[in-house]
Each structure stands twice: as C-alpha cells, then as structure tokens.
Amino acid sequence: MMTQTRLPLSRDRILTAALALADDEGLTALSMRKVATRLSVEAMSLYNHIGNKADIVAGITDMVAGEIDLPTPDFDWKGQMKTRSQSAHRVLMRHPWAAAQFQQPRAPGPMMMEYLDATLGCLMAVGFTPAQADHARNTIDNHVYGFTLQRLVRPTRTREIARAAKKDLKEIPKDRYPSLYRRTEDLARASTPEVDDFDFGLDLILDGLDAMTRK
Numbered sequence: 001m002m003t004q005t006r007l008p009l010s011r012d013r014i015l016t017a018a019l020a021l022a023d024d025e026g027l028t029a030l031s032m033r034k035v036a037t038r039l040s041v042e043a044m045s046l047y048n049h050i051g052n053k054a055d056i057v058a059g060i061t062d063m064v065a066g067e068i069d070l071p072t073p074d075f076d077w078k079g080q081m082k083t084r085s086q087s088a089h090r091v092l093m094r095h096p097w098a099a100a101q102f103q104q105p106r107a108p109g110p111m112m113m114e115y116l117d118a119t120l121g122c123l124m125a126v127g128f129t130p131a132q133a134d135h136a137r138n139t140i141d142n143h144v145y146g147f148t149l150q151r152l153v154r155p156t157r158t159r160e161i162a163r164a165a166k167k168d169l170k171e172i173p174k175d176r177y178p179s180l181y182r183r184t185e186d187l188a189r190a191s192t193p194e195v196d197d198f199d200f201g202l203d204l205i206l207d208g209l210d211a212m213t214r215k
Helices: 011-025 032-039 043-048 053-065 077-094 110-124 130-153 158-169 178-189 198-213
Strands: none
Touching (some): 053 110, 130 198
C-alpha cells in the first residue's frame, strides 16, 4: 500500500494558506492555530518558518502587492498608471482586508518594494522629480485605497442604492439642504446602474499630473 507523501512545510506554504484564510474569514479570524489546521500540522511547527501573526499579516500583504500589474517607463505614462491603478483596485477587492493593510506603517516586503519602485520609475521617466513622483504616487494611491474601502462597505446594486437613498431622503430637510436632497432624490429614482466613478476620480488626478509635465 502506497503512502501519500506530505509536502514539506515552508514559509510560502504557510503564507498561501494564511492568505486563503484571511480572504475567507477576515484578518480577525486569522491565527496560527487556524493556519496550522488548514495545513494539517501542529501550530508550533509554524514557528520554524514564521515569527508570529504580525509576520503572517506582513507576508500575505506583500503577496497581494505581487498580484498588481506593474507599470513600465513608457511614453503613455498615463495609460500605464491607469492600468496599474485599475489592477490595484481589482486586486484589493479580491482581498477585502488588504486595502487597510497597504496603509499600515510597516517596512515593505520585496513585492511591495517592486510595486513602489516600478510606480516611481514610471513617473520619474517622464520628468517628475523623485519628490514629485512620490507625491503623485501617494495621491493616486489615496484614491485607490479610499475608493476601494468605500466600495467594500457601501451598496453597489442599483436596487440597494435606491432603497438606501429613499430611506436617507426622509432625514434630509429639502429647504435646508436642497442640493443634497436633489442628489439623493436622483439616487432614489435610479433604475439603471450609474457609471462606476473610480475612473472619474483617477482621470482627474492623472489629468492634473499631466498638466504639471507640460509647464
């Protein structure tokens, strides 16, 4: 009778299991014990490869950064940055816990450093100084992370948006807040989905940055 060979435990295997667990149950449910259970090993055996839960969180956050399409120095830098930012938004939506982790003050891992380096390199290649490139990257990423976090908690389906707007409308004095009332009224009457405004905000930022390169 043949016995099944168990794959040796490694940091990569642990982080892959932890990433799946975080995606399924969230970071609050992540623990060394639960990761060990997924791998059918004892929790103590993880410590040969992983320091603690914080080390796991840092590791899986870096893995997520590795999924984002990287920009390259190109004449069409706006297209490169738009593709990169859209990719970041899609990736962070796949890993709902990660957008908040991307903003934590920790030393970046190798994949995050590659992501940051490629972004800065794309911007510097068209004439931005290192400081300007970093300010531009930070402004773009504030939009990416902020929009993603809002999208994760707000309703997205037309029917849900209309239902929430109808409820909000009852709490808005029309005479005192006419513009807010009008906008909420539009949402309450909506029968078709509105155009996703992620690109709207992103285009405003990129157009503003483009204007800087033309001065």
